[in-house]
Structures are given as structure tokens and as C-alpha cells.
Amino acid sequence: MKHILSTVALTLTVSTSSVQAGESLVPKPNIIIFYVDDLGWQDVQLNDHGTPCAFETPNIVKLAEAGMNFSQAYSPAPSCAPSRAGIITGQHPAQIKMTHVHLGRLEEGKKEDLYAPAYLGEHLSLDLLTLADAMNQNDYRTGHIGKWHVGFTAESYGFDVVNQTRGIQRGWDDRTKGFATADDAKFPLSKEKYPPFSEKKPEGISYPYDELTDAALQFMEESKEEPFFLNMCHWMVHWPVVTRNGELLEYYCDKMGQPFPPKPGAMSLPGQQNPYFAAMVTSVDWSLGRVVDFLSKTDDPRNPGKKLSETTYIFFSSDNGGAEAKGKEIMSDNFPLKGSKTKADEGGIRVPMVVTGPGVPKASQFDGLVNQLDYFPTILNLTDSTIASKNMKKLSGLDISPVLADASQKVTDANGKERSNLFWYFPHGSEDHFKSAIREGDYKLYNNYQKESYSLYRLYKNGELEDLEEVNDLADNPEYASVLERLKENLDTLMLEHDADGPYLNPNYSDKTDPSAKIKSAEFKQSNRKAKLTLDPSGPKLSKAYVIYQEDPSSAKKHKYKKIESGSLRADIGMPIPVKVSSDGYTAIASIPAGITAFCFMFVDENNYRTFSEVVEAK
Structure with a gap:
């Protein structure tokens, strides 16, 4: 371990106490995952290399002062959905077949690409044990607030309380005006003043109402009589790059030497010179500050004499590396890391990460390899929770609680073998x-x-x-x-x-050398509700085949972000279902259930080409 130095004025009092290794910890501590969208490793004032971060994050720094910073922390994937799925199941995105955000999309390969993009099911499998399930089984009250993005809603995956609000992260026609006011109907400015402080605003500034943050505070207030697990997931700092906070935007325009309000159009200055993005980062920091402030001021009814901050672990991180740019808009800069979101380069997967809570030494830093897949087994151990051994074996991460307790300088598996x-x-x-x-x-x-x-x-x-x-x-x-x-x-x-x-x-690759299978027909027989795929017998045979049920083509209503309830929505739509291949390797037959009105086949041939059939109506 090594100690980290604060580089900015700390503005928030955090009362999380550090319990030395060996001392008894609180029973059934609360757990908060504070998850930010697209926040890069260099977008906070923790891991500065080269030019210091231009965005002010005093509460994130203060959190690190109260706990442990992880300088080599990684997300499970370089994009949103697989990282979220990885955390909530504890399983590697490759293992659960959710490696990107394009859920249920029948994507053909481009002619210049040798390989075809993977097909992903419409939603995270409902058969997987989630962290919410595990916490519920161990007498925790569970809540999900904010972004979900793995299909259906968080209610379908075990959470007791769900509010998937976007909060203040909403776009509008002209981001150069229309900022929140004190009497704004949807986003009224706070009466309380918060950082940053400036000559123009020596007492600080107001922040617009954020339903996401308030919903999280409400969940904690309503749940404090019992142990709780809060999965708090911001939509910021994801595109669109906007802010409702005119005072905060003006502060950054002044700091960066830019006019306020900014001129319409893309912000194209290089590096970390986008005042809109800066305001989003500081708004997330403000939200974290409100959460920690609530914990610091609120008594824990289960542990008389203690505040919730003394009985709660906070896991702070981001779902992937920084996005850097979209079109002509430059948001930030991941340098010295190469690459950005959707790339496995360091800039796409290395993320800020801080953990605080009972037993975590203050102002400490761990420089070993950690991954957010470690959260699931770590939280199980911190909360003295158990799950079935068959589910435990499926977890991809390792328990880092010995590191958090300052009892180990290494991350090891159950047999004591160091992570390599x-x-x-x-x-x-x-x-x-x-x-x-x-x-x-x-x-x-x-x-x-x-x-x-x-x-x-x-x-x-x-x-x-x-x-x-x-x-x-x-x-x-x-x-x-x-x-x-x-x-x-x-x-x-x-x-x-x-x-x-x-x-x-990719069968569409322009320079392929081996042939790919050709579809002779894909048809449906209403009398027995059988679907049949037939290949051209002069080409390669089938290696494996799937049927994928589709939404009714005549219906514009999608179900992917609805709660799954008995008799109301189908959990099999958009999910690849294996079908039997004939002995000669040229046909595949699937039964299509009543209520399914369309389907397609997906198959891999013996030359390893992946192909979709046309969508066929089952009427």
C-alpha cells in the first residue's frame, strides 16, 4: 500500500472510520455501488499522469482520502451493457454471452471485415443469479436507481425497489440556453450552495434537482432499519454532453477561457477543454457528495452510536473508459492511455475505482490488478452472505476483501494462488x-x-x-x-x-477464400408450427443452428425495457435457441410456439461462417 495526497481543497466531511485489520467489523454492513457512465481514468483527480485533470472532483478525492484508491482497476468490458451485466452476475461478459450493447440486433458483417459481429440476446438471461438475488437471500433490502441497460427492468432481476430515471441527464434542442432556474418545474435549483467556489460565486453555486440522486437518498432513508444494497447508476457522463446547470457551465467557461454561453455547435478544442463535459463530471461528483453527506449525518438504527457512514461500504467506479469524442465533439482526453470506450486498449477499460467502508485504511492505494467482477465475491464476504456452491463456482472474479482490510498485498483465489x-x-x-x-x-x-x-x-x-x-x-x-x-x-x-x-x-467478406453456406429456403408451416431451414447442398454443411423469435413485425411496441411478469411478456424473444441439425447437415427444424409471430434462423457452417436467414412471419 502507499498513501495518496490530496491535490484539491476538500470540501466534504466524511466520517467513515477505518477499522484496523483484526478488529471486529460491523454485522451486515450496507453496500452501495456508485456507478458512473463513461467516466475515464483521467477524468477525475485521482490518477493524474502528465497534465493534471481539468475537471474538479473534490468529493471523489475526499472519498479516496477516506478509503482505498485502486490505480489499476478495470471494467469487465469496454462498453456499457457487458460491464453492468458482469457486475450484477459476477460472471465474465464472454461467459454470459453479453459482450456489447447491441442486444437483439441482427448485425451483418461489413464487406471489409473478416469476422462478423457477435449476436447478443435481447436481454440478460433470467436464469442467472444476480447480486440482488444473493443479497435478498441473505436478508438485504435491494434497490436499483438509474441506468440499467441489460434488458427488461431491474425488477426482473431481483431488486425490491427500482427507479430507472435518467435524472438530470436529458438532452434538449439548444444546450446553450434553457438552464434550470429556482422555480423550474422539473429541475428547480437547490437553495443550498455547493462547490465550486469562485470570485463570482464565493458562496458556491446551486444545482438542479436530480431525481436519480434524490431517489437514492430516499431509498437509503427508507431502508436504514435493515441492511441494504443500493445499485446507484448514473447516466452521466454519457452522451449527450449537456448540463442544466448554467452557473456550473459558466464557471468552467471562465476557467477554460471560453465565452459564456458557449457558441452553438460542437466543442472541438483538444484535451479536456469541453465545459459541458466538465460540468457533467462535477455534477456526478456533487451527487456522490450528497450520498456521502447523507451517510455521515444519518444515525444507523441497527448500530446505536454509529452513523451509516461507519457501517456502509461504497464501491465507486465507471462502466468503461472515457468516450473522448463523438462526431466532431471532443469530450475529454484519456492520455496517456491509448484508445477509448469500445476498445480493449487501456483507455477503454481502465477506470477510476475507490472503495470505502469499515476496515478500509484511509488514504491508501492498491496498485495490483483488480476488476469489477471482483465486486460480487467481495460483497458476499464483506456481508457474510452465502450462495449455492454451484453459483459460487460460476463467479469470474476474486474476493478482494483481504486487500480492503490491509491484510494482504495480493489478490488471491480461494486456494491462496495470486492473481496473474x-x-x-x-x-x-x-x-x-x-x-x-x-x-x-x-x-x-x-x-x-x-x-x-x-x-x-x-x-x-x-x-x-x-x-x-x-x-x-x-x-x-x-x-x-x-x-x-x-x-x-x-x-x-x-x-x-x-x-x-x-x-x-463474415460471409459478406469481400476477400474470403473458403465458401460460406447458402440458404436455399427458410419457411414456416402453419399446420404443425414447424420452421425449417434448408441449405444449398452444394455448399458447406451446418455446424450449429439457432432459431431467434422476433417481435411481431406489425407491432411498434417493444418489450425489452419492461418488467417481465407471468403471462404478459415473453422472455424468449430475441434469445438464440439451439435447434437440431439433420444428419446430412443441410437442414434444421424448430418448433415455433403459439404466440410467436416471426422468427429467423442463425447458423454457423462447417467453415465457421455465421449467417442469418431473413425474418419469416409465423402466421
């Missing part, structure tokens, strides 16, 4: 995105599927930064041949152990 690596799988997009990757010790290896190549970088050397920017590719350097082969082998092993699906070749 982490891996990612992102079978989507173009050649710069479609990759798997492994971080092992000082090194990072990429399997660049679309390029049919590998890249190897040495991020650290003897504990010091070496090539964090990932510019010196060592894959063709003979000196590192043994490292390359070891990491390739370990990555392949991890892919197999986690049952990663694919990747599959």
Missing part, C-alpha cells in the same frame, strides 16, 4: 475494436482478429511506467517471443474456460 492475469473479449466492430486482450504482469497482449495479428506491449517495468501509451509493439521482437507465446496460450485458455462464443467469420 485479466482478460477481455470484444467481438464487435472494425479492426481497431474487434479484439480479445490479456493483461498479465507488466504486459498486455491483443489478438487483433480482423487483422489476423497480435500486438504486445510492456506497460510497466520493475514497478515503473514503461509504455502505458501502448506505442511500442513488441510482438515481432525476438527478445519477447517467449512472453508472446505464453500470453497467447493463456488468453486461449481463458477464452475456453469462460466458454467464449466465436469469433465467427
Whole structure:
């Protein structure tokens, strides 16, 4: 461990006390996951490398002063949905077949891409045990506030209380005006004043009403008589890049030497010079401050003499690396990290992470490898909770509670073996995105599927930064041949152990050398409700096939963000269902249930090409 120094004036009093290792901890502590959307590693004032962060995050810094900062923390994936699914199930996105946000989308490969994008089911499988399920089974009250984004609603996955509000993160026609006022009908400004302080506003500024933050505070107030688990997920700092807070925007315009209000159009200055994005980051920080302030001031009825801040763990992090830009708009800069959201480069998966709570040493830092997949087993241990052994075996992460208690300098598995690596799988997009990757010790290896190549970088050397920017590719350097082969082998092993699906070749690829299977027909017989896929017998045979039920083409109403209830919504729509392949390998037959009005086939042929049939009506 090493201690971290505060780089800004701290403005929030946090009363979380540090219980030394070996002392008894509180029974059934509360758990809060405070999850931010698209907040990059360099978007907060914790891990500055090079130019200090331009965005002010005093409450995040104060949180780190009260607990432990993790300098090498990673998200399960470089995009939103798989990271959220990974945290809530404790399973690697590759293992649960949710590796991106394009749920239920029948995506064909582009002619320039060797591999086709993976198909993802319409929603997270309802058969998976979630962290909410586990907490409920162990007498916790559970709440989800904010962004969900893994299909249906959080109620369908075990949460007692759900409010999926966007809060103040809502776009409007002209972001240069229309800011919140004191008597705003939807977003009235607070009477209380908060940072930042300036010559114009020496007493601080007001913030617009944020339903997301208030709903979280309400859940904690209503749940404090029993142990609670709060999954608080902001929509910020995701696109659109806007703010309702005119005073905060003006503060950053002044700080960055830009006019207020800004001129219409994209903010295109390089680096961290976008005042809208800066205001979003500080608004998230303000929200965190309100949560911690509530905990610090509220008595814990279950533990007389203590405040909730003394009996609550907070896990603060982001769902992936920073987005950096969208179109002509430059939001932020992940430098020195390479890449951004939707890439397995460091900039797409390395995230800020802080944990506070009973037993966590103040102002401490852990520099080992951690992943948000570690949350599930860690929370189980911190709360003395248990789940069935069959579910425990499926967890992909490791319990980091010994690290949090300052009792270990290493992350180890149940057998005491030290963690050696982490891996990612992102079978989507173009050649710069479609990759798997492994971080092992000082090194990072990429399997660049679309390029049919590998890249190897040495991020650290003897504990010091070496090539964090990932510019010196060592894959063709003979000196590192043994490292390359070891990491390739370990990555392949991890892919197999986690049952990663694919990747599959793209039948639309313009330069393919082997033939792909051709569909002769895809038809439906109403009399027996059988669907039949037939391939051209002159081409490759089927290797495996699935049927995917589709929404009624005549219905514009989608069900993916609704609560699943008995008799109201189907959980099988959009989910790939394996079907039997004939002995000759050229046909596949599926039974289509009553109530399903459309379907398509998806199959992989013996040359490893993945193909969709046309959507067929089942009427």
C-alpha cells in the first residue's frame, strides 16, 4: 500500500472510520455501488499522469482520502451493457454471452471485415443469479436507481425497489440556453450552495434537482432499519454532453477561457477543454457528495452510536473508459492511455475505482490488478452472505476483501494462488475494436482478429511506467517471443474456460477464400408450427443452428425495457435457441410456439461462417 495526497481543497466531511485489520467489523454492513457512465481514468483527480485533470472532483478525492484508491482497476468490458451485466452476475461478459450493447440486433458483417459481429440476446438471461438475488437471500433490502441497460427492468432481476430515471441527464434542442432556474418545474435549483467556489460565486453555486440522486437518498432513508444494497447508476457522463446547470457551465467557461454561453455547435478544442463535459463530471461528483453527506449525518438504527457512514461500504467506479469524442465533439482526453470506450486498449477499460467502508485504511492505494467482477465475491464476504456452491463456482472474479482490510498485498483465489492475469473479449466492430486482450504482469497482449495479428506491449517495468501509451509493439521482437507465446496460450485458455462464443467469420467478406453456406429456403408451416431451414447442398454443411423469435413485425411496441411478469411478456424473444441439425447437415427444424409471430434462423457452417436467414412471419 502507499498513501495518496490530496491535490484539491476538500470540501466534504466524511466520517467513515477505518477499522484496523483484526478488529471486529460491523454485522451486515450496507453496500452501495456508485456507478458512473463513461467516466475515464483521467477524468477525475485521482490518477493524474502528465497534465493534471481539468475537471474538479473534490468529493471523489475526499472519498479516496477516506478509503482505498485502486490505480489499476478495470471494467469487465469496454462498453456499457457487458460491464453492468458482469457486475450484477459476477460472471465474465464472454461467459454470459453479453459482450456489447447491441442486444437483439441482427448485425451483418461489413464487406471489409473478416469476422462478423457477435449476436447478443435481447436481454440478460433470467436464469442467472444476480447480486440482488444473493443479497435478498441473505436478508438485504435491494434497490436499483438509474441506468440499467441489460434488458427488461431491474425488477426482473431481483431488486425490491427500482427507479430507472435518467435524472438530470436529458438532452434538449439548444444546450446553450434553457438552464434550470429556482422555480423550474422539473429541475428547480437547490437553495443550498455547493462547490465550486469562485470570485463570482464565493458562496458556491446551486444545482438542479436530480431525481436519480434524490431517489437514492430516499431509498437509503427508507431502508436504514435493515441492511441494504443500493445499485446507484448514473447516466452521466454519457452522451449527450449537456448540463442544466448554467452557473456550473459558466464557471468552467471562465476557467477554460471560453465565452459564456458557449457558441452553438460542437466543442472541438483538444484535451479536456469541453465545459459541458466538465460540468457533467462535477455534477456526478456533487451527487456522490450528497450520498456521502447523507451517510455521515444519518444515525444507523441497527448500530446505536454509529452513523451509516461507519457501517456502509461504497464501491465507486465507471462502466468503461472515457468516450473522448463523438462526431466532431471532443469530450475529454484519456492520455496517456491509448484508445477509448469500445476498445480493449487501456483507455477503454481502465477506470477510476475507490472503495470505502469499515476496515478500509484511509488514504491508501492498491496498485495490483483488480476488476469489477471482483465486486460480487467481495460483497458476499464483506456481508457474510452465502450462495449455492454451484453459483459460487460460476463467479469470474476474486474476493478482494483481504486487500480492503490491509491484510494482504495480493489478490488471491480461494486456494491462496495470486492473481496473474485479466482478460477481455470484444467481438464487435472494425479492426481497431474487434479484439480479445490479456493483461498479465507488466504486459498486455491483443489478438487483433480482423487483422489476423497480435500486438504486445510492456506497460510497466520493475514497478515503473514503461509504455502505458501502448506505442511500442513488441510482438515481432525476438527478445519477447517467449512472453508472446505464453500470453497467447493463456488468453486461449481463458477464452475456453469462460466458454467464449466465436469469433465467427463474415460471409459478406469481400476477400474470403473458403465458401460460406447458402440458404436455399427458410419457411414456416402453419399446420404443425414447424420452421425449417434448408441449405444449398452444394455448399458447406451446418455446424450449429439457432432459431431467434422476433417481435411481431406489425407491432411498434417493444418489450425489452419492461418488467417481465407471468403471462404478459415473453422472455424468449430475441434469445438464440439451439435447434437440431439433420444428419446430412443441410437442414434444421424448430418448433415455433403459439404466440410467436416471426422468427429467423442463425447458423454457423462447417467453415465457421455465421449467417442469418431473413425474418419469416409465423402466421
